[in-house]
Amino acid sequence: MTNAEAMQPYQRIVHDIRDQIAAGRLQAGAQIPGIKALAEEYQVAAGTVQRALAELRTLGLIYSHQGRGTFVSEQASEKTDATASRIRHLEEQVEALTARLDRLEQSSE
Template sequence: MVEKSGRPGYLQIADDLRTQIRTGSLAPGAALPSTAQLGQRYDVSASVVKAAISVLRTEGLIVGQQGKGVFVREGAAESLQEPASSDVMDQLSQMRSTLETLGERIADLEKAVFQERKRSR
C-alpha cells in the first residue's frame, strides 16, 4: 500500500486510516488493527506504523488504552468533515480583497517615500 511517491510512509498510512475514520469504515469506538497487522497490511516496519498512529493520536482522532489497544475517538469523523466549499470560497474572496487593499496601500507608501527622496536631493 505504501507507495514510493516521496511522501513518507507513515503519513500515507495516517492518510489512509484518516479516510477510513471519515468514511465510517473505522467507526467511533472501533479498535484499530494491531501494529503487527497494520505493518503486514502496509508492508512496513512497526516503527513506521507507530509513527502513523502517533500522528492520528496528536490530531485527536484516536485514543490508546493501556493493554487494550487503540480506538477511534467518539466524534472523530465529525472533526474530519470538510467545511462547505461556499464557506471556503467566501474566505478566499475576503483574503483576496484584503491582499488587494494591502497592495494598494504599499504602492501608495512607496510613491510617497520615493517622492520624498527626490525632493531631498
C-alpha cells in the same frame, strides 16, 4: 511521481486511516488493527506504524488503552463531519460561481 508516492510511509498510513474514518468505514469506538497487523498490511516496520499512530493520536483521531488496543475517538467523527460540511459548502459555492460565470459569458456573446 504521484502524491501517494511522494508521501513518507507513515504519512500514507495516517492518510489511509483518516480516509477510512471520514468515509465512515471506521466509526467512533472502532478498534484499529494492532501494530503488527498494520506493519504487515502496509509492508513497513513496526516503528513506522508507531509513528503513524502517534500522529493520529496528536490529531485527536485515535486513543489507546494499554493492553486493550487502539480505537477511533469520538472527536474523530465530529472532526470529519465538520470537514465534510465545509467541503460541501465549498462545492456549493463553486457551483454558484460557475453558474454566474456561465451567465456572464453567455451575455457577453
